[in-house]
Structures are given as C-alpha cells and as structure tokens.
Amino acid sequence: MKKITILGSTxxxxTQALSVIRDNPARFVAVGMTCGRNIELFRQQLAEFRPRYAACLRKEDCERLAWEFPGVAFFYGEEGIDHVATEDCDVLLNSLMGMRGLVPTYKAIRAGHDIALAxxxxxxxxxxxxxxxxxxxxxxxxxVDSEHSAIFQCLMGNQGKKIRRILLTASGGPFRGWSRKQLESVTPEMALKHPNWSMGQKITIDSATMMNKGLEMIEARWLFDVDIDDIQVLVHPQSVMHSGVEFCDSSILAQLGVPDMRVPIEVALAYPDRLETGYESLDFFGKAASLTFQKPDMDVFRCMGLAIEASREGGSYPVVMNAANEILVQAFLDKRIGFTQIAEGIRQMMESHDKVEDPDLETIVAIDRETREKTERILL
Structure with missing residues (x-):
C-alpha cells in the first residue's frame, strides 16, 4: 500500500486524486493533506480519509480543525505546508496552484519522496x-498533466532511445480560430468555459490564452531533457491524442484516450503498475473517428510565444514570465484588465528584467516576489 500526501487536496x-484513493483502498492511503481556504470541503475530506498530517493557510482554521480531529497533526501557513510535504510518504502529489508549489516540492525531494507533479x-x-x-x-x-503523462507513457520501455521531437497537443481552448481583435472583447466568464476539460480557474485562463501550452513546453523541456525547439505543439480540438513522441527513425508513439484526469493521476500514483478501472473506453467510431491537427496561431495567442522566448533566454527569464502571468491572470479574473493585456503585461515585465544566469532556489523565490510586486505596480 502506497502512502500518499496531497498538496492542495480541495x-x-x-479531489480527483482522493477519488482514486477512495476507489483503491487496498493500494493507497492518504497520509497527508493540505488546503488553502476551502475549509468546509477540507473538513469533509479529513473526516473521510483521516490523514496523519494536515495543513491549511490560516492559524485559526488549523486550531478549529485540530479540536475537531484530535488524531491529526495540524500545521499552518506556508511553513506548515512545507512541513507536511516532508513528512513520511511514498508519493507526494503536488496539485498546488502556481508558484506556491516550488518550495514544498523541492523540500519533499530532499526528504526522499517520489513526486507526482501536477x-x-x-x-x-x-x-x-x-x-x-x-x-x-x-x-x-x-x-500528472495529461500531456506529460502521455509522453511519459510513450517513453516507457524506450529510455535512452534518441528523440527527434516531442508532440505536445493542445485543445486550442474556447477561442480557437479567433482574431486578435475578437480576443479584446473576451470576459472572464467566456474564458472560463473550456470545451473539453474541467480545471481550476487559473489553468483554464492559461488554456484560453495558450500560455498553458507555453508552460507545458518548458515543463516538458525539463522532464524529458530536450531542447525547447524540439517540442512541437499540435492544436488538436478533439483532445483524444494527449501527446506523443517521434523517435530518431521517424516512428511516432502517441497516447490516446478519453479526456479524464483520473487516468494520468492513476498512472503517476500506481507507477510502475497500472490499475484496472471502469472508466469510459475510447470510441473509435464516435469522437475518435476524425482527428484533426492544426498549427497554433502565435500571432494571435502571444503568451505561448513569450513562454518559448523565456525558455530560450533561460536563466531567470522563465521566473519573471511565470510570476507576471500569475498576477495578470488574477487581474483579468478580477476584471481589472482585459484579456489581451495579459500578454502585453508579461512582455513589459520581461523587457525590463536583468537576467540572472543560474539562479539558486533563494534567488528564484526573490525574483518571483520582486516580479509580482512590479507587476502589481503597473496595474495601479
């Protein structure tokens, strides 16, 4: 039985990871869980799964929950999340939102934990x-991302084989085929309606701007040790092919399936095993009968190009790009800026940045904080 810690369980x-644990009680047990502010859902999860360790951001929430669940060790704040991340487990699933996931992941690695990265x-x-x-x-x-899980699965048994390119698929989001002029009228309500996937607000907006695909390119660059220019994005509206790998002999392996995030979660948590499930099978005579692929329009969706540029520049540029994007996405959700101003703000932050060539963890955290403050100032 694998002991699982989940950062961001609400x-x-x-929540889907806990569903996997619930459905496989002989294989997994939740030993650690953390929460931000959704305390009522967290309370329900604690009552069901009874982890050994738990953390939430506010001290008062922890004190109240500790009284309700005396068998659980509670911690609070960012330090509390870091503490839970280093407690005994077999796999730590990081499903935190944004940059908050970096430090606890690093500390969990140093504690010797395998990481399931979402x-x-x-x-x-x-x-x-x-x-x-x-x-x-x-x-x-x-x-755990569906695209990176697909690549990971294609590489199983092919370790050491030379890769020609990684094929990273994208749904195209809700505004595929739109002009830049049309994007100027996009509202948060419109951008939050993803055609294929059910996700959190930030990642859904990133999908709408196609920044999500730029971030995934950088993630794939590190996960699979390839150059950013050896990653090709394919806009694939059906979301049936989740990604693929072309090897040096031009052979391509791709992973296909219905869009269900429980599958990549299970692949990560159960690795190297696979679980037998009752999930829907892919209908090759239905949705999969016609698969189409298009080039991404980076003249319209400029965020993706900014991510590629940041990766090529290297050093601290991806830190700045990512921090600015997080602040600007929230500003868009709060209706303080327009949809196309997300890319404009990121460009402004990148152009004003003095590169640090090889930043360590402390420098990354400092640059991230400084960029957030600078980005907030341009919004005033």
Whole structure:
C-alpha cells in the first residue's frame, strides 16, 4: 500500500486524486493533506480519509480543525505546508496552484519522496534546481498533466532511445480560430468555459490564452531533457491524442484516450503498475473517428510565444514570465484588465528584467516576489 500526501487536496486535481484513493483502498492511503481556504470541503475530506498530517493557510482554521480531529497533526501557513510535504510518504502529489508549489516540492525531494507533479510552475520557474535535486536524491518525478503523462507513457520501455521531437497537443481552448481583435472583447466568464476539460480557474485562463501550452513546453523541456525547439505543439480540438513522441527513425508513439484526469493521476500514483478501472473506453467510431491537427496561431495567442522566448533566454527569464502571468491572470479574473493585456503585461515585465544566469532556489523565490510586486505596480 502506497502512502500518499496531497498538496492542495480541495482543488480539481486533489479531489480527483482522493477519488482514486477512495476507489483503491487496498493500494493507497492518504497520509497527508493540505488546503488553502476551502475549509468546509477540507473538513469533509479529513473526516473521510483521516490523514496523519494536515495543513491549511490560516492559524485559526488549523486550531478549529485540530479540536475537531484530535488524531491529526495540524500545521499552518506556508511553513506548515512545507512541513507536511516532508513528512513520511511514498508519493507526494503536488496539485498546488502556481508558484506556491516550488518550495514544498523541492523540500519533499530532499526528504526522499517520489513526486507526482501536477504543478507545472515548479519546473517552469525552478526546473534546473528541481531536476538537479531529483538526480541527486534518486527519486522519481512522475508527471500528472495529461500531456506529460502521455509522453511519459510513450517513453516507457524506450529510455535512452534518441528523440527527434516531442508532440505536445493542445485543445486550442474556447477561442480557437479567433482574431486578435475578437480576443479584446473576451470576459472572464467566456474564458472560463473550456470545451473539453474541467480545471481550476487559473489553468483554464492559461488554456484560453495558450500560455498553458507555453508552460507545458518548458515543463516538458525539463522532464524529458530536450531542447525547447524540439517540442512541437499540435492544436488538436478533439483532445483524444494527449501527446506523443517521434523517435530518431521517424516512428511516432502517441497516447490516446478519453479526456479524464483520473487516468494520468492513476498512472503517476500506481507507477510502475497500472490499475484496472471502469472508466469510459475510447470510441473509435464516435469522437475518435476524425482527428484533426492544426498549427497554433502565435500571432494571435502571444503568451505561448513569450513562454518559448523565456525558455530560450533561460536563466531567470522563465521566473519573471511565470510570476507576471500569475498576477495578470488574477487581474483579468478580477476584471481589472482585459484579456489581451495579459500578454502585453508579461512582455513589459520581461523587457525590463536583468537576467540572472543560474539562479539558486533563494534567488528564484526573490525574483518571483520582486516580479509580482512590479507587476502589481503597473496595474495601479
């Protein structure tokens, strides 16, 4: 039985991961869970799964829950989340939102835990530092994003084989085929209606701007040790092919399936095993009868190009790009800026940045904080 810690158990990935644990009680047990502010759902999860360790952001929430659940050790704040991340477990699932996932992931790696990663910003901002720690500690970095899980599955049994390119699929989001002029009228309500996937608000907006695909390119660059220019994005509206790999002999392996995030979660948590499930099978005479692929329009969806540019520049540029994007996405959700101003703000932050060539963890955290403050100032 694997002991699982979930950072962000009340979010979209966290709740689905708990569903996997619930359905496989002989294989998994939740030993650690963390929550931000959704305390009522967290209370229900604690009552059902009874983990050994738990954390939430506010001290008063922890004190109240500790009184209700005397058998659980509670911690609070960012330090509390870091503490839970280092407690005994077999796999730590990081499903935190944004840059908050970096430090606890790094500390969990140093504690010797395998990582199931559903937080792409950890590798976008800290890829060099994190993957160095993975190598030094000899732990597994198991991707949970559907695209990276697909690539991971295509590479099973092909370790060491030369890759020509990675094929990273994208749904195209709700505004596929739109002009830049049309994007100027996009509201948060419109952008939050993803055609294929049910996700949290931030990642759904990233999908609508196609920044999500840029972040995934950087994540894939670190996970699979390839150059950013050896990753090709394919806009694939059906979301049936989740990604693929072309090897040096031009052979392509791709992973297909219905869009269900429980599958990549199970692949990561159960690795190297596979679980027998009752999930829907792919209907090759229905949705999969006609699969189409298009080039992404980076003249319209400029965020993806900014992510590629940040990766090519290297050093601290991805940190700045990622931090600015997080602040600007929230500003868009709060209706303080328009949809196309997300890319404009990221460009402004990148152009004003003085690159740090090889930042360590402390420098990454400092640059992230400074960029957030600068980005907030341009919004005033």
């Amino acid at each position: 979010g979209s990935i966290g 937080n792409k910003e950890t590798l976008v901002a800290g890829g060099s530092v994190v993957m160095k720690a993975v190598r030094e500690e000899g732990v597994q970095m198991l991707p």
